[in-house]
Amino acid sequence: MRRVFEVFRQERKGQPLQHAGSLVAPDERFAELYAREQYGRRQESAALWLVPREAVHEIGDFPDEFDLKYRRVDGYSIKERLREARERASSAEPAAEGAEGAG
Amino acid sequence: MSARTDLLLQLADDELILGWRDSEWTGIAPFLEEDVAFSSIAQNEIGHARALYELAAAELGTSADALAFDRRPEEYRCAPLVELRRLEWARTIARRWLYETADELRLAALKESPDPELAGIAAKMDREETYHRLHAEMWVDRLLATEEGRSRLEEAVEELWPYALGVLDDELRPDLRRRAEERLGRALPEVEPIPRGVHEADLAELWEEMTMVRRSAPAGARW
Numbered sequence: 001m002r003r004v005f006e007v008f009r010q011e012r013k014g015q016p017l018q019h020a021g022s023l024v025a026p027d028e029r030f031a032e033l034y035a036r037e038q039y040g041r042r043q044e045s046a047a048l049w050l051v052p053r054e055a056v057h058e059i060g061d062f063p064d065e066f067d068l069k070y071r072r073v074d075g076y077s078i079k080e081r082l083r084e085a086r087e088r089a090s091s092a093e094p095a096a097e098g099a100e101g102a103g
Numbered sequence: 104m105s106a107r108t109d110l111l112l113q114l115a116d117d118e119l120i121l122g123w124r125d126s127e128w129t130g131i132a133p134f135l136e137e138d139v140a141f142s143s144i145a146q147n148e149i150g151h152a153r154a155l156y157e158l159a160a161a162e163l164g165t166s167a168d169a170l171a172f173d174r175r176p177e178e179y180r181c182a183p184l185v186e187l188r189r190l191e192w193a194r195t196i197a198r199r200w201l202y203e204t205a206d207e208l209r210l211a212a213l214k215e216s217p218d219p220e221l222a223g224i225a226a227k228m229d230r231e232e233t234y235h236r237l238h239a240e241m242w243v244d245r246l247l248a249t250e251e252g253r254s255r256l257e258e259a260v261e262e263l264w265p266y267a268l269g270v271l272d273d274e275l276r277p278d279l280r281r282r283a284e285e286r287l288g289r290a291l292p293e294v295e296p297i298p299r300g301v302h303e304a305d306l307a308e309l310w311e312e313m314t315m316v317r318r319s320a321p322a323g324a325r326w
Contacts, residue, residue: 023136029241033234034136037143 005031006056008049009039017049028052107218108162109180112170113299114209115155116181117270119171120306121202122148123313124185125195133192144199144235151228158220172317176302176310183297184266186306196246197259200239201267204282206232208275243286261292268296 002024009020020039025031028050035048064071125145132138156167163170184202189195210232213225246252260267260283267283268276276296284291 024134025136026245030136033238033241034140036234037140038136041143 001026003027003031004053005035006051006053007035007039008051009045010047011045013046015046017047020048022053105162107221108159110221111155111159111162113180113182115152115159115170116179117185117202117206118148118155119152120179120181120309121185121198122146122152123309124188125199127188127190128195140238144238147231147235151231154224154227158224168317172314176307179302179306179310180299181306182266182270182299183301183303183306184263184270186303186309187263187266188305188309191259193246193252193255194259194263196239196242197256197263199235200243201260201263201279201283202270203232203236203239204286205267205270205275205279207236208278208282209271212275247287257287257289260287264291265294265297268294269298 003026004022004024006022007020008017010017023031023034023038025034031050035050039045039048122145125141125148129138129142129145132141152171153167156170160167160170184198187198189198207229210225210229214222214229216222216225243256246256264283268279271279280291
């Protein structure tokens with residue numbers, strides 16, 4: 001009878017839709033109406049996505065048994081490599097793109 | 104007063120008083136999402152009232168606020184339907200639905216008006232009322248879907264029926280009856296409409312509250 005809908009909101013055309021919150025409604029039609037009122041009536045949204053919560057497949061565990069630090073976003077510094085690549089790029093042909101992507 | 108101004112005041116008073124009545128649900132509607140939606144609809148109605156009062160005020164050489172708040176209760180031209188205080192959800196939904204159905208007929212006629220200002224404001228209101236109608240129709244669907252819902256809605260509609268007829272002039276009443284009966288799938292009683300011009304005791308109480316701030320600062324309050 002009561003269903004939870006996750007609401008994603010796009011602030012301006014071309015921007016990504018981001019999670020804005022959730023709402024409770026008896027069905028999709030009420031959910032649309034409530035979403036319009038809660039997330040659209042102040043002209044704050046260019047578009048909304050309504051997703052029934054049961055349609056969301058959640059993943060919440062990310063094992064890292066062998067401590068592979070270099071895979072983490074903060075575990076591997078590319079600063080030095082980037083500097084070297086830039087130097088190479090300015091002295092030779094523009095082949096630096098591959099080096100930047102190495103991180 | 105011209106027939107045009109009289110008509111503007113009828114519409115404006117209906118919207119103001121219904122908006123005020125519906126805003127009484129703010130904070131206590133059946134659940135949070137409905138509370139937000141219902142309050143927003145009430146706010147829209149008061150917004151329509153303001154636009155209508157402004158047109159009337161231009162003709163009468165006064166202001167929208169003065170028309171909304173400085174008249175005596177008996178001077179309001181609203182239909183008794185919107186004055187009733189029935190803080191019960193089935194009656195609230197029944198009233199919204201009856202009012203929106205009547206209002207749709209009234210606005211459709213007004214959109215054809217040779218007066219461009221009237222036709223324009225009717226078209227503008229109608230675009231917003233579309234969402235109000237959607238809201239009311241969705242609730243009616245839900246109530247009709249169960250036996251308890253149907254009986255509560257029908258009981259409320261029957262009580263409000265003579266009032267609903269009173270929102271419209273004679274010529275539009277048969278259309279309202281046809282629509283309402285089709286929607287409910289049953290005949291509604293043949294009754295004397297309760298027309299504009301008479302007021303419910305509930306209005307005086309609402310007026311006391313609605314004009315309290317205005318009356319407390321006759322020179323005009325600013326905030």
